[in-house]
Amino acid sequence: xxTLVTQVVKCYHxxxxxxxxxxxxEEKSFCCYGCKTVYxxxxxxxxxxxxxxxxxxGVNLRHVSDExxxxxxxxxxxxxxxxxxxxxxxxxxxxxxxxxxxxxxxxLENLQKLQTGVLKSEVNFSGKTVRxxxxxxxxxLSKLGRLLASLGYAPRINLNKQDRPVAPAxxxxxxxxxxxxxxxxxxxxxxxxxxxxxxxxxxxxxxxFSWINIGLAIPVMFYSGNEYFTNxxxxxxxxxxxxxxxIAVGLLAxxxxxxxxxxxxxxxxxxxxxxxLVFFLLIGRWFQSKTYDSLAFDRDYKSYFPLAIQKxxxxxxxxxxxxxxxxQDVIRVRNMEIVPADSxxxxxxxxxxxxxxxxxxxxxxxxxxxxxxxxxxxxxxPVELVVQKKTAQSQLTSLWNESAFQxxxxxxxxxxxxxAARRFTWIVLLLAIGTGVFWFxxxxxxxxxxxxxxxxxxxxxxxxxxxxxTYGNMLRVFGRYGFYLKNADVIEQMATINTLVFDKxxxxxxxxxxxxxxxxxxxxxxxxxxxxxxxxxHPLSNLIAKQILNKSDAVIAELKEFPGKGxxxxxxxxxxxxGSALFTGNEGGxxxxxxxxxxxxxxxxxxxxxxTSVRPAIxxxxxxxxxxxxxxxxxxxxxxxxxxxxxFPASVQLLFNQSPHDKLNFISDLQKQTHKVMMIGDGLNxxxxxxxxxxxxxxxxxxxxxxxxxxxxxxxNMLGKLDSFLRLAKRSTVILKTGFxxxxxxxxxALSVAMSGFLTPLIAAILMPISSVSVVGFTSLAVNWVARKxxxxxx
Amino acid sequence: xxxxxxxxxxxxxxxxxxxxxxxWSMRSGQFDDTYGPSVRMLFDDKKKKE
Numbered sequence: 001x002x003t004l005v006t007q008v009v010k011c012y013h014x015x016x017x018x019x020x021x022x023x024x025x026e027e028k029s030f031c032c033y034g035c036k037t038v039y040x041x042x043x044x045x046x047x048x049x050x051x052x053x054x055x056x057x058g059v060n061l062r063h064v065s066d067e068x069x070x071x072x073x074x075x076x077x078x079x080x081x082x083x084x085x086x087x088x089x090x091x092x093x094x095x096x097x098x099x100x101x102x103x104x105x106x107x108l109e110n111l112q113k114l115q116t117g118v119l120k121s122e123v124n125f126s127g128k129t130v131r132x133x134x135x136x137x138x139x140x141l142s143k144l145g146r147l148l149a150s151l152g153y154a155p156r157i158n159l160n161k162q163d164r165p166v167a168p169a170x171x172x173x174x175x176x177x178x179x180x181x182x183x184x185x186x187x188x189x190x191x192x193x194x195x196x197x198x199x200x201x202x203x204x205x206x207x208x209f210s211w212i213n214i215g216l217a218i219p220v221m222f223y224s225g226n227e228y229f230t231n232x233x234x235x236x237x238x239x240x241x242x243x244x245x246x247i248a249v250g251l252l253a254x255x256x257x258x259x260x261x262x263x264x265x266x267x268x269x270x271x272x273x274x275x276x277l278v279f280f281l282l283i284g285r286w287f288q289s290k291t292y293d294s295l296a297f298d299r300d301y302k303s304y305f306p307l308a309i310q311k312x313x314x315x316x317x318x319x320x321x322x323x324x325x326x327x328q329d330v331i332r333v334r335n336m337e338i339v340p341a342d343s344x345x346x347x348x349x350x351x352x353x354x355x356x357x358x359x360x361x362x363x364x365x366x367x368x369x370x371x372x373x374x375x376x377x378x379x380x381x382p383v384e385l386v387v388q389k390k391t392a393q394s395q396l397t398s399l400w401n402e403s404a405f406q407x408x409x410x411x412x413x414x415x416x417x418x419x420a421a422r423r424f425t426w427i428v429l430l431l432a433i434g435t436g437v438f439w440f441x442x443x444x445x446x447x448x449x450x451x452x453x454x455x456x457x458x459x460x461x462x463x464x465x466x467x468x469x470t471y472g473n474m475l476r477v478f479g480r481y482g483f484y485l486k487n488a489d490v491i492e493q494m495a496t497i498n499t500l501v502f503d504k505x506x507x508x509x510x511x512x513x514x515x516x517x518x519x520x521x522x523x524x525x526x527x528x529x530x531x532x533x534x535x536x537x538h539p540l541s542n543l544i545a546k547q548i549l550n551k552s553d554a555v556i557a558e559l560k561e562f563p564g565k566g567x568x569x570x571x572x573x574x575x576x577x578x579g580s581a582l583f584t585g586n587e588g589g590x591x592x593x594x595x596x597x598x599x600x601x602x603x604x605x606x607x608x609x610x611x612t613s614v615r616p617a618i619x620x621x622x623x624x625x626x627x628x629x630x631x632x633x634x635x636x637x638x639x640x641x642x643x644x645x646x647x648f649p650a651s652v653q654l655l656f657n658q659s660p661h662d663k664l665n666f667i668s669d670l671q672k673q674t675h676k677v678m679m680i681g682d683g684l685n686x687x688x689x690x691x692x693x694x695x696x697x698x699x700x701x702x703x704x705x706x707x708x709x710x711x712x713x714x715x716x717n718m719l720g721k722l723d724s725f726l727r728l729a730k731r732s733t734v735i736l737k738t739g740f741x742x743x744x745x746x747x748x749x750a751l752s753v754a755m756s757g758f759l760t761p762l763i764a765a766i767l768m769p770i771s772s773v774s775v776v777g778f779t780s781l782a783v784n785w786v787a788r789k790x791x792x793x794x795x
Numbered sequence: 796x797x798x799x800x801x802x803x804x805x806x807x808x809x810x811x812x813x814x815x816x817x818x819w820s821m822r823s824g825q826f827d828d829t830y831g832p833s834v835r836m837l838f839d840d841k842k843k844k845e
Contacts, residue, residue, distance in 0.1 A: 102834045125831040175818050182814045
């Protein structure tokens with residue numbers, strides 16, 4: 001057996017190995033015409049500095065479809081996209097997911113050298129956007145789109161929510177944090193004289209400081225801390241108690257008591273504690289707000305479908321936006337384009353690849369008059385179709401109307417913190433009433449003071465910080481190892497998972513197949529086979545053509561394709577047949593769907609064995625996960641059942657021919673049996689199941705490409721570490737609960753001081769930061785320690 | 796004692812000015828991209844060789 005891939009040449013532009021062919025230019029190798037063209041464009045314009053900043057900075061252009069951007073010139077579309085528009089000046093912000101390095105910034109900011117009419121372009125690296133000022137008289141919007149795409153920076157255009165705002169929520173949070181921090185620092189300084197003891201003669205000064213403190217605390221209370229009050233009020237109206245309720249009560253008690261103390265001149269108030277509290281709480285919130293902005297966790301079919309399609313309007317093909325298609329419209333779909341709506345085929349015949357819908361990777365043949373479902377990708381010649389249903393009502397897209405996509409997933413789950421908060425609130429309430437009753441009889445004049453002290457120190461600051469720091473740290477650890485979660489709450493849900501369901505294609509198996517030839521062929525004969533196979537659209541032919549590097553200049557004659565059997569052709573006077581064992585006369589070769597037999601001049605020469613490779617780490621992962629793995633769901637034909645059985649033990653159900661709806665129903669059936677299900681999938685066909693499951697994880701080998709809506713995105717090469725991630729999620733919950741215990745201890749101490757009536761501003765000012773810092777420190781250290789231990793032991 | 800009042804009012808005014816400056820810079824988007832500007836300043840403005 002010999003493997004055909006012999007040498008690895010790296011592309012000068014994109015740095016990927018040149019698999020299909022190697023193009024040479026000025027002693028530089030390129031993997032495809034796209035990459036070479038970009039180099040040529042840059043070379044002509046003296047922009048080769050591009051290659052100086054980063055090694056092989058380019059974006060691979062092998063898989064770029066020649067999407068037209070003509071629809072960008074439609075007035076309605078333009079109006080929606082442009083930030084500013086006038087006759088000689090316009091501004092647009094494109095979202096370009098491919099921006100990834102310094103060279104990208106440099107090239108995109110030098111667009112004016114490539115295209116006249118571009119006035120200025122500016123990249124926002126974090127937001128992956130490029131803002132272009134241009135003169136619409138000199139360059140059209142569609143031309144800009146094409147220019148970017150031709151350089152490998154295809155803009156992703158979304159008409160629904162264009163202009164991804166650069167997270168105004170997090171911006172506001174930072175401003176709130178800044179104000180709280182500012183006030184905290186100043187209040188502390190102004191409180192020092194009180195604690196250190198001023199002379200009696202300085203009373204006037206002391207009062208002035210107190211009043212300044214009030215002035216500083218009010219914006220903290222009502223601007224920085226306003227969310228705690230609104231949240232508390234909301235949950236109060238729903239007759240639920242969450243963590244914000246005791247916080248709001250505590251803050252209110254702190255402010256009222258402080259104002260009373262200052263106005264009545266009985267003390268300096270607790271304003272340093274108040275501002276410090278808000279400051280720490282906001283730090284926690286800010287820490288938890290880490291998001292992977294550049295990844296999309298909520299993509300639905302809309303981001304996968306083409307935006308525009310060619311429609312026959314008044315005797316010409318015009319690009320129109322897909323959502324405007326109406327039944328009976330005639331549309332034209334080109335090679336590798338997606339059919340945007342359920343339609344009837346008007347051309348004679350065509351092959352459609354439904355891999356995104358069903359998981360089945362073999363193209364399906366359709367003949368004239370047959371119904372073609374939306375989501376199929378055309379393989380081969382352009383065809384014409386008659387639209388039957390609007391895009392939003394198509395078979396595939398109707399999945400999004402399922403209940404799984406309607407229910408707000410978050411509210412169903414009761415968070416640990418809210419459960420703890422409820423218990424905590426009741427305890428505090430009982431203690432406060434008890435203390436009030438006791439002091440009413442013992443010393444009624446001090447009852448209100450003691451009561452407010454109890455409410456003040458009961459404010460569960462440390463409790464509220466334990467969650468964001470535990471999960472926020474874990475989120476960062478996961479991100480470092482290629483597992484990106486939508487938000488920190490997903491970790492909590494992961495800890496409860498006891499059932500796992502896998503998808504096959506793209507998850508267990510993935511992309512690049514290994515092609516091996518069993519038998520003997522000369523280098524020249526390999527070249528001939530490459531010639532023949534590259535004329536065919538059959539996926540197995542494509543795979544073989546891709547793997548053979550030998551070239552041949554021979555001429556093909558009498559090429560004939562026998563559907564379901566194979567191809568026959570005459571090359572260099574030799575009759576070559578490729579296909580099934582029977583067709584090529586390879587008797588006793590063993591018929592198998594993944595084998596392509598070869599015969600030359602009627603002589604059997606052997607066969608190509610094609611294997612979709614199973615990810616190497618899967619088998620040991622499944623063994624480690626044991627009985628938690630419940631099922632494998634595949635949209636494919638059960639051809640590979642045997643190979644999958646070798647990976648999965650007998651306890652795992654292997655289900656084939658599963659439609660997206662079947663997958664969704666399977667998950668919800670498991671959930672009805674009180675299983676907590678994690679679904680691991682990758683395609684659009686899994687999106688229903690991903691959404692329905694308690695935690696849906698999308699597996700991808702390139703985080704830039706399409707991933708369906710999910711709770712988390714896992715890099716393909718880290719799939720083998722899934723058990724570690726699950727274990728860490730469980731450990732985080734243990735750490736979180738330990739953090740709770742620590743904060744309860746502090747609260748118990750503080751409460752006993754408050755209940756006995758000895759609470760002073762100084763004690764409060766010391767106790768509160770100490771409890772917060774120790775909880776934050778403990779959770780952060782513990783999370784990093786368990787993570788290091790986990791990954792050291794099995795990396 | 797008057798001097799302390801004076802000093803505190805000056806220090807608070809300056810501190811508030813800085814706070815306002817920070818809020819303004821945040822709002823005007825100066826912190827939106829924390830990576831881009833750090834490399835942009837290193838790009839040379841090479842004149843096109845004709």
